[in-house]
Amino acid sequence: MCGRYATTRSEADLSLLFDATSVAEAPGPSWNVAPTDPVPLVRMSQRHDGRVLDTARWGLVPPWADDPRAGARMINARAETVATSRAFASSFQRRRCLVPADGWFEWVRDGRSKRAFYLTPRDSSVLAFAGIWTMWREQLLTCSVLTTAALGELAEVHDRMPLILPRERWPQWLAGGGDAPALLEPMSPAELAAIEVRPVRPDVGNVRNNGPHLLTAPEPVTAAEVTLF
Structure with a gap:
């Protein structure tokens, strides 16, 4: 997973889709979520006795970090090591979440240029990325998305992909x-x-570009224009 995804559903829609109570102002739709952006997530809350829709910064900041900027390097947690990693194990055991998404982006190198691809459900249903969260110094909610080895056709685009959970796996x-x-x-x-x-x-x-036009088919461009990307 290359570190970009889209999440555009409204706060009301996400609350309904995930049967969650909204407890924070939603960050608003984004067609180009980047590391350290605010993102919606769904987690369990003892205070609200159930699921809540919250907002976190993408990039988990470990408790021992002196600077929250450390989270920019921790947007993803590998499924193979998340249960034993010093940075992620505690959150994996006790603070798991769902990260709503419409789809995610990957890039494939083609000679000197790169081609962008969007991976998304054919039926436009919501995706639930497996995530973990923590609260840094009791003031900043941060999260990471778990990744796993890509399979099937998706492996032709990138060797990693988000761990995506179907609805029946959400409660567990x-x-x-x-x-x-x-x-x-x-x-x-x-x-x-x-x-x-x-x-x-x-x-x-x-990362400065945003809007639904980013999900449209690419227009013909010259080789020089593409290599600028």
Whole structure:
């Protein structure tokens, strides 16, 4: 996973889709989420006795970090090591979350240039990335998205992908504890087949660009224009 995704559903829609109570102002739709951006997540809350829709900064900041900028390097946690990593293990056991998304972006090198692709459900349903969260110094909620080895057609675009959880796995994931291998199972072949790989405009590579136009098919460009990306 290259560190960009889209999440555009409203606060009301996400609350309904995830059966969660909103407890923070939603960051608003983004077609080009980048590291350290504010993002919506769903987690369990003892205070609210159930699921809450919250807002966190993307990039988990470990408790021992002196500077929250350390989170920029920790936007992803590998499924293979998340249960034993010093930075992630505690959150994996006790502070798991769902990160709502419409789809994510990957880039494929083609000679000197790169081609951008958007991976998204064919039926436009919401994706739930497996995530973990923590509170840095009791003032900053941060999160990471788990990644796993890409399978099937998706592996032709990138060797990693987000760990995506179908709805029936949400309760177990959010509950905390549990058996790590079962929690970290990859998508089934049928679930993988439901993901479309779509070429999109190269200007998604610039974090300053945002809007639904980024999800449209790329226009013909010259080789010189593409290598600028």
